[in-house]
Amino acid sequence: xxLSSPVFRAVATCVVPExxxxxxxxxxxMAAIVARAIAARPRAMQRQLALxxxxxxxxxxxxxxxxxxRLDPARRTKFLDRLQRSPLLLLRRGFWGVRTLVLMxxxxxxxxxxxxxxxADARGWEARR
Amino acid sequence: xxxxxxxxxxxxxxxxxxxxxxxxxxxxxxxGVRILVLEKGPRFADQEFTGRELEMADALYQDGxxxxxxxxxxTLAFASAYGGSTVVYTGTSLxxxxxxxxxxxxxxxxHADLTRxxxxxxxxxxxxxxxxxxxxxxxxxFVEGGRKAGYLVEQFPVNVKGCRGSSLCNxxxxxxxxxxxxxxxxxxxxxxxxxxxxxxxxxxxxxxRTLTVRVSQKAAGTKGAPSEWAPGDYAVRARxxxxxxxxxxxxxxLLRSPLPAPxxxxxxxxxxxxxxxxxxxxxxxxxxxxxxxxxxVDHGASERFVLETCVYFPFVTAKSLTxxxxxxxxxxxxxxxxxxxxxxxCDHVASGNRIxxxxxxxxxxxxxxxxxxxxxxxxxTRAAARIFFAAxxxxxxxxxxxxxxxxxxxxxxxxxxxxxxxxxxMLAVSAxxxxxxxxxxxxxxxxxxxxxxxxxxxxWLRVADASLFPDSxxxxxxxxxxxxxxxxxxxxxxxxxxxxx
Numbered sequence: 001x002x003l004s005s006p007v008f009r010a011v012a013t014c015v016v017p018e019x020x021x022x023x024x025x026x027x028x029x030m031a032a033i034v035a036r037a038i039a040a041r042p043r044a045m046q047r048q049l050a051l052x053x054x055x056x057x058x059x060x061x062x063x064x065x066x067x068x069x070r071l072d073p074a075r076r077t078k079f080l081d082r083l084q085r086s087p088l089l090l091l092r093r094g095f096w097g098v099r100t101l102v103l104m105x106x107x108x109x110x111x112x113x114x115x116x117x118x119x120a121d122a123r124g125w126e127a128r129r
Numbered sequence: 130x131x132x133x134x135x136x137x138x139x140x141x142x143x144x145x146x147x148x149x150x151x152x153x154x155x156x157x158x159x160x161g162v163r164i165l166v167l168e169k170g171p172r173f174a175d176q177e178f179t180g181r182e183l184e185m186a187d188a189l190y191q192d193g194x195x196x197x198x199x200x201x202x203x204t205l206a207f208a209s210a211y212g213g214s215t216v217v218y219t220g221t222s223l224x225x226x227x228x229x230x231x232x233x234x235x236x237x238x239x240h241a242d243l244t245r246x247x248x249x250x251x252x253x254x255x256x257x258x259x260x261x262x263x264x265x266x267x268x269x270x271f272v273e274g275g276r277k278a279g280y281l282v283e284q285f286p287v288n289v290k291g292c293r294g295s296s297l298c299n300x301x302x303x304x305x306x307x308x309x310x311x312x313x314x315x316x317x318x319x320x321x322x323x324x325x326x327x328x329x330x331x332x333x334x335x336x337x338r339t340l341t342v343r344v345s346q347k348a349a350g351t352k353g354a355p356s357e358w359a360p361g362d363y364a365v366r367a368r369x370x371x372x373x374x375x376x377x378x379x380x381x382x383l384l385r386s387p388l389p390a391p392x393x394x395x396x397x398x399x400x401x402x403x404x405x406x407x408x409x410x411x412x413x414x415x416x417x418x419x420x421x422x423x424x425x426v427d428h429g430a431s432e433r434f435v436l437e438t439c440v441y442f443p444f445v446t447a448k449s450l451t452x453x454x455x456x457x458x459x460x461x462x463x464x465x466x467x468x469x470x471x472x473x474x475c476d477h478v479a480s481g482n483r484i485x486x487x488x489x490x491x492x493x494x495x496x497x498x499x500x501x502x503x504x505x506x507x508x509x510t511r512a513a514a515r516i517f518f519a520a521x522x523x524x525x526x527x528x529x530x531x532x533x534x535x536x537x538x539x540x541x542x543x544x545x546x547x548x549x550x551x552x553x554x555m556l557a558v559s560a561x562x563x564x565x566x567x568x569x570x571x572x573x574x575x576x577x578x579x580x581x582x583x584x585x586x587x588x589w590l591r592v593a594d595a596s597l598f599p600d601s602x603x604x605x606x607x608x609x610x611x612x613x614x615x616x617x618x619x620x621x622x623x624x625x626x627x628x629x630x
Contacts (some may be wrong), residue, residue: 005268015453033183037193077454084452084555090551092554093201100448100557106463107443108183112407117465118443122180122303124294125263 006069007057008102014076015102018115030105039102049101052094056083131341131362136165136324138621139367141331141382143168144213145610146594147373148310149250151318151325151393153618158322162625166318167329167342167373170209171240171353178301183444185300188352189217194445195559196377198496203402205366205494206561207375209306210301210353211327212311214375214561218607219298220288220307221437222256223601224248225609228430233599237580246612254288254308256608263294265419267319270410270468271438272424274520280426280512287420287436294419296440328356329363331374332490333386334512338589340365368628369589369621371582372567373614376596378450378615380566381492383577385586391573391585395484398494399601400560401473404506405441408517408525413465417441425535426512429475429603430584434509436516439471441624449557451532451550452583460526468522473562474505475603484566498558503532505552512544528556562606567592568599581620582613588624593617 009027013020022030038046058077060068068076083095107110113119121127140147143166146178151166170189179185186209192438195204208214223249230240275282293305303311318326332341345355346360372379380395417440424437428458441449446464450457460467476482477500485493509525517525518539525534528550538545571577573585576599582591593614595606602609 008305016209017455017458031353036187040187040193080453089200089202089554092552096554096557097201099453101223103447104183107398107447108570110181113182113443114445118417120180120292120296120442122178123294124292124296124304124418126293 003004005053007067009057010069010076011080011098012102012105013100014073014080016106018081019047019106033108034101034105049097052098056098057091131364133364133366135164136462137367137625138162138164138369138371139168139365140164140371140373142213142373142375142378143155143211143315143325144208144310144373144375144462144594146213146614147371148215148314148318149614150371150373150593150618150621152314153324153615154621155321157622157625164208164323165326166315166323167331167340167365168211168213168325168327169330169378170211170213170327172211172327173301173353175305177352178303179236180295180297180300180303182300182444185551189301196494198494200497200500200553202558203496204559205377205400206559206565207377210311211325212309212315212467215309215607216301216311218300218309218561218605219420220309221422221605222251222254222608223285223604224251226429226604227604231489233569235580235599236571236627239570241613242616243609246615247608249581249615250611251286251288253494254313255290256288258284258286259289259420259423263292263419264423265294265416266442266466267416267421268423268438270414270520271516274315274518275424275426276515277437277519278515280516282424282426285423285425287423289485290419290619292420295381296419296421298421298601302414305387311544326357327354329358331382332386334370334382334590335386336388338370340367340544352516354493357429365574366624369591369624371591371593371617371621373449373543373593375594376566377484377492377494377595379592379596381486381490383567384486385482385490388590389493389586393568394577395517395566395577397478397565397599398482398484398496398567399476399564399598400496400499400603402476402502402506402556402558402560403474404472404510404512404528404556405439405446406448406470406472406510406517406525406527407446407467408462408522409460409463410466410468410522414468415459416465416467416469427604428508428512432508433475433505434512435473435475436513437471437473437510439469441469450526451528451556455535455611456531466530468517468520470512470516471505472509474502476505476507476601478565478600498553503548506551507548511546514539514542514546562595562602564595564606567596570599583620590618591617
């Protein structure tokens with residue numbers, strides 16, 4: 001299970017709908033940011049994440065008869081929303097972790113800062129005058 | 130095979146505690162006392178503070194600012210750098226409330242003494258209230274909204290000199306305006322002859338006062354200067370050791386050292402769990418320019434929360450919002466119109482909330498949210514929402530179901546914002562005020578150190594950081610850490626005088 005796998009992209013486009021308009025280079029940029037963050041984490045956590053992504057892909061099969069990456073966006077969103085509200089801490093935490101990685105990959109890109117209008121500058125007030 | 134070195138005093142850590150002790154003991158160098166500061170993180174050059182979010186978070190913070198508690202429901206932010214967490218705080222400078230120090234009940238620790246010492250560092254660090262023209266809309270709206278909603282809004286004194294308003298304090302000031310120990314106390318100590326070695330992690334302290342130190346190599350392509358010592362393992366002998374590696378670092382170090390430490394070591398961890406709330410205004414406001422944290426509302430005593438102005442960077446803001454998808458994206462794309470408030474819960478010592486170490490010696494933080502802490506976050510969220518709406522915001526994004534509070538919800542916040550939406554694992558709760566683990570007290574039966582930071586039963590070992598706090602401080606802690614560290618330095622001077630006599 002890699003960051004370029006269909007399930008990661010399926011989650012990413014649900015978490016940040018704008019990612020569905022990404023071209024290959026933008027996906028690569030996002031994946032590189034996330035890969036760097038994961039590489040800095042302990043091995044055990046990396047294994048948990050890989051396992052959770054597999055579970056994410058196959059869980060919906062039970063309810064919807066399809067893997068997550070094959071679900072339509074509305075059902076995918078519904079499924080992920082259930083996960084984030086799950087009574088099981090393990091599932092809430094797992095989704096929270098994947099969601100955080102997606103947001104890091106998306107909003108960690110310099111282009112995203114410009115896109116949302118974030119303009120902080122080391123020169124502070126001087127840069128605004 | 131390790132290299133041996135010998136010093137009179139070794140200080141572990143260079144933040145608010147270690148930096149202060151280093152400066153206060155520095156005059157002893159003239160008398161031939163050899164003093165060493167060991168800092169785990171690197172020393173950064175001025176031009177390395179770029180303000181780029183992920184790059185600086187990786188360089189300055191442990192785990193990029195996302196050190197997870199054991200059950201994964203909260204992230205802890207603490208720096209690893211020359212200057213410790215003083216490199217990444219916003220410089221907000223408050224002295225300890227009298228009611229808190231009284232409640233701590235540490236024999237020999239008087240509020241007046243702590244205040245006097247903290248004031249010394251406030252002066253040294255150029256602490257003052259920012260002039261009005263430097264205040265941005267994000268802060269101004271907090272003042273206006275807070276007053277309209279009936280709250281007492283106070284201005285933070287801050288320790289800046291020549292602040293240009295980059296808003297990037299938490300990523301290390303790119304203009305060297307913030308007067309942390311990296312700018313004030315450590316350079317003074319070094320000029321007086323104190324030796325500071327960076328990238329030097331203390332693995333353990335032996336009962337014979339030998340420290341096992343590992344100096345790491347600077348990895349290719351990373352920020353920071355190489356260590357002053359050659360990479361490798363060192364055995365550093367010391368007559369007096371001062372542990373000031375922060376609440377987590379110091380507690381973990383003492384726990385993995387074969388020392389007869391008091392039983393409560395690692396216990397009593399508190400951290401002011403915090404939530405970032407945002408609200409959307411109808412027009413653009415200045416938020417990502419100017420000092421980010423100029424005002425606060427303190428309801429610590431009555432409702433267990435403190436509200437502070439804040440502004441964060443794109444990724445931190447994104448992960449702090451509840452939920453995902455179109456609503457989340459819409460709020461993010463409204464960034465130039467966003468007002469932000471940080472809610473800090475005034476948590477208290479709870480059984481089981483503690484610092485431990487893994488089999489390999491790495492720190493593990495056990496933390497569970499008590500109903501009282503959750504209640505503090507809920508009440509704080511309602512108060513923040515009142516302030517946002519009173520300031521003219523048209524919607525507030527908060528932990529609620531659904532997460533967008535509209536103006537029509539302003540009159541029914543008790544109904545809309547309830548504890549049921551504050552479930553661990555569903556919220557981005559983070560904490561940067563890490564306290565406790567080596568609490569002060571009377572004896573080894575109830576604490577780890579005495580009121581002067583001396584570890585019970587180990588007179589040569591002192592602690593000088595926020596791990597000394599026997600309970601949470603309920604305000605931003607750095608000036609209190611400096612005040613306590615000043616007492617530790619005085620204690621060390623007394624010890625040395627006794628040895629000489």
